[in-house]
Amino acid sequence: MLACAVSAAWAAGCRSDPSDQITAEWTLEPSPPLAGSDVVARITLHDSARNPVVGAKLHLEGQMSHPGMTPVVADVIERGDGIYEGRMRLTMDGDWALVLSGELRDGSRIMKQLDVAGVHRATG
Amino acid sequence: MSPAFTARPDSHHVDLLRLPLVGSFLHWRHARLALQLPLLALAGLVVVHGLFGPQLAPRNLATVLTSIHWRGLLIVALLGVGNLFCTGCPMMLVRDAGRRVSHPALRWPRWLRGKWLALALLVLVLFAYELFDLWSLPRATAWLVLGYFALALVVDVVFAGASFCKHLCPIGQFNFMASTMSPTELRVTDVSTCRACRTADCIKGQYEVRPARLVQRGCELGLFLPVKVGNVDCTMCLDCVHACPHDNIALVTRVPGAELLETRRRSGLGRLIQRPDLAVLAVVFTFAALVNAFAMTSPAFAAEQRIAAALNVRSEAPVLALIFVVGLGIAPAVLLGTAGVITRGLARREPATLRHTIARYAFALVPIGFGIWLAHYGFHLLTGLATIVPVAQSAAIDAFGRAALGEPVWRWVGMQPSSVFPIQLGFVLLGAAGSFGLVHATSLRDHPSTATQASLPWLALVALLTTTALWILSQPMEMRAVSFFG
Numbered sequence: 001m002l003a004c005a006v007s008a009a010w011a012a013g014c015r016s017d018p019s020d021q022i023t024a025e026w027t028l029e030p031s032p033p034l035a036g037s038d039v040v041a042r043i044t045l046h047d048s049a050r051n052p053v054v055g056a057k058l059h060l061e062g063q064m065s066h067p068g069m070t071p072v073v074a075d076v077i078e079r080g081d082g083i084y085e086g087r088m089r090l091t092m093d094g095d096w097a098l099v100l101s102g103e104l105r106d107g108s109r110i111m112k113q114l115d116v117a118g119v120h121r122a123t124g
Numbered sequence: 125m126s127p128a129f130t131a132r133p134d135s136h137h138v139d140l141l142r143l144p145l146v147g148s149f150l151h152w153r154h155a156r157l158a159l160q161l162p163l164l165a166l167a168g169l170v171v172v173h174g175l176f177g178p179q180l181a182p183r184n185l186a187t188v189l190t191s192i193h194w195r196g197l198l199i200v201a202l203l204g205v206g207n208l209f210c211t212g213c214p215m216m217l218v219r220d221a222g223r224r225v226s227h228p229a230l231r232w233p234r235w236l237r238g239k240w241l242a243l244a245l246l247v248l249v250l251f252a253y254e255l256f257d258l259w260s261l262p263r264a265t266a267w268l269v270l271g272y273f274a275l276a277l278v279v280d281v282v283f284a285g286a287s288f289c290k291h292l293c294p295i296g297q298f299n300f301m302a303s304t305m306s307p308t309e310l311r312v313t314d315v316s317t318c319r320a321c322r323t324a325d326c327i328k329g330q331y332e333v334r335p336a337r338l339v340q341r342g343c344e345l346g347l348f349l350p351v352k353v354g355n356v357d358c359t360m361c362l363d364c365v366h367a368c369p370h371d372n373i374a375l376v377t378r379v380p381g382a383e384l385l386e387t388r389r390r391s392g393l394g395r396l397i398q399r400p401d402l403a404v405l406a407v408v409f410t411f412a413a414l415v416n417a418f419a420m421t422s423p424a425f426a427a428e429q430r431i432a433a434a435l436n437v438r439s440e441a442p443v444l445a446l447i448f449v450v451g452l453g454i455a456p457a458v459l460l461g462t463a464g465v466i467t468r469g470l471a472r473r474e475p476a477t478l479r480h481t482i483a484r485y486a487f488a489l490v491p492i493g494f495g496i497w498l499a500h501y502g503f504h505l506l507t508g509l510a511t512i513v514p515v516a517q518s519a520a521i522d523a524f525g526r527a528a529l530g531e532p533v534w535r536w537v538g539m540q541p542s543s544v545f546p547i548q549l550g551f552v553l554l555g556a557a558g559s560f561g562l563v564h565a566t567s568l569r570d571h572p573s574t575a576t577q578a579s580l581p582w583l584a585l586v587a588l589l590t591t592t593a594l595w596i597l598s599q600p601m602e603m604r605a606v607s608f609f610g
Contacts, residue, residue, distance in 0.1 A: 063181075063182040064182065065257070065259075065260040066182075066420070067181045067182040067184075067188040067259065067511065069508070069601075070537045071182065071534050097180050109526075113180060
């Protein structure tokens with residue numbers, strides 16, 4: 001019964017996800033990012049009417065594909081016109097996922113993810 | 125009574141069943157249920173969040189709880205206490221519920237007895253884990269858990285006894301082998317009481333006459349306590365403790381690993397050294413520890429790329445299959461075969477065949493195998509222990525749409541990997557010390573006049589496994605899930 005209740009809550013939560021109404025365009029610098037070096041992630045958010053999403057309180061995480069690995073967490077600065085920017089250092093070779101999450105101005109929650117596969121250290 | 129009643133009361137060992145609180149709890153008829161219910165609830169969470177939660181592994185309870193906490197705590201419990209996760213196995217709870225509806229009438233087929241099938245399943249699970257990167261797939265993890273429950277239920281409502289545990293469960297076989305390193309064992313307290321016993325409730329169970337019904341199960345794995353030796357095949361379900369009308373069963377402390385030297389006939393198993401399936405299980409247990417740890421390192425990924433190029437294939441399956449065949453088949457066969465041949469050459473008057481020589485020493489590798497598993501799973505547990513907090517916070521947001529448990533604190537992870545390495549080193553060296561000791565003790569048992577010479581190749585093998593393990597653990601990790609050719 002508990003599982004059913006939690007399941008229903010999760011399913012309901014998924015249905016009402018406001019993230020679906022927001023599109024995110026990601027730009028990484030450098031691209032592809034290098035392990036052990038800084039990467040700047042620039043994310044442009046638009047709502048369903050293509051209006052820039054402003055005033056969101058966001059943060060950026062870099063998570064590895066394997067649970068339990070130390071994530072990288074970065075503050076996100078709003079640059080205006082729906083553009084948000086965070087700087088982080090991917091610490092390890094492998095597959096990463098960058099996760100932008102937080103609250104929109106109306107208090108609804110947002111989560112956007114960019115998979116970054118095959119991050120490597122610079123060679124030579 | 126049978127002359128095989130050789131279990132020894134050990135007055136200088138502590139009986140956990142006689143300790144205050146712990147003993148009372150374990151004697152409580154619902155002690156197992158009390159362990160199973162929380163694990164069933166956690167399994168439910170794993171399934172629900174795995175199916176409906178975010179599919180990013182570090183943010184999902186399915187992958188976090190199984191890859192970090194369950195695996196890590198399982199091996200720690202095996203080392204610290206015993207086979208607690210078999211005790212608390214929630215699948216048996218579901219199975220018991222199923223048996224209220226359907227009573228199994230069949231016995232497990234004789235031709236399928238032994239560990240070969242379970243061994244194949246264990247290798248298959250390890251292979252699938254690497255091939256499909258199950259640690260990165262919450263939904264697949266949830267389905268795997270559901271499938272596991274379904275299989276256990278189906279098998280055990282068709283076949284009597286603990287057929288699934290004894291003959292099929294891959295995790296169970298891992299736990300059985302690992303529990304030879306546990307510091308506790310269920311054992312008869314006073315053999316003379318068993319000699320006088322005419323009911324053998326510990327294995328047959330207790331029945332009520334009117335209405336005729338079983339009121340307390342005996343050992344479903346066929347371990348008759350007076351001739352039970354060691355922990356292999358023991359799920360520590362405590363049925364024997366509850367069934368014995370003489371309160372003659374103890375959960376005693378003991379020297380971990382010492383049972384691997386026992387040559388006595390074991391109830392439900394026979395003699396360890398005459399069971400090639402168990403010897404192979406011990407070898408797979410040991411070498412799989414290396415393969416499993418190696419698979420997540422940068423050199424492994426580079427090796428996979430090179431093999432793929434050499435074979436001119438673009439799929440990971442044949443490459444990984446080759447690594448498994450070499451790592452779990454060819455390498456052990458060559459290394460153990462060579463060690464066996466040298467031992468037979470150095471230890472004169474060796475009466476057994478080469479196969480028997482290898483089987484006798486194979487069990488001495490279990491401690492180093494255990495040490496490597498502990499170092500690997502312990503690493504993930506220690507570096508990821510606190511991740512349950514932000515993941516639970518995140519799951520609450522998924523469920524309720526608000527931060528009911530607070531904003532996820534993603535910086536909560538665990539110890540720094542670099543600070544865990546000395547601990548890993550300690551685990552591996554402790555395992556190596558155990559294997560060195562068992563190798564020498566095996567030689568003293570089987571080649572008393574040439575023990576040192578007989579030991580040499582096996583000591584070299586343990587040293588090689590130890591060095592390899594330390595090299596693997598010192599390699600940079602590379603967490604790949606999607607980009608085999610990326």
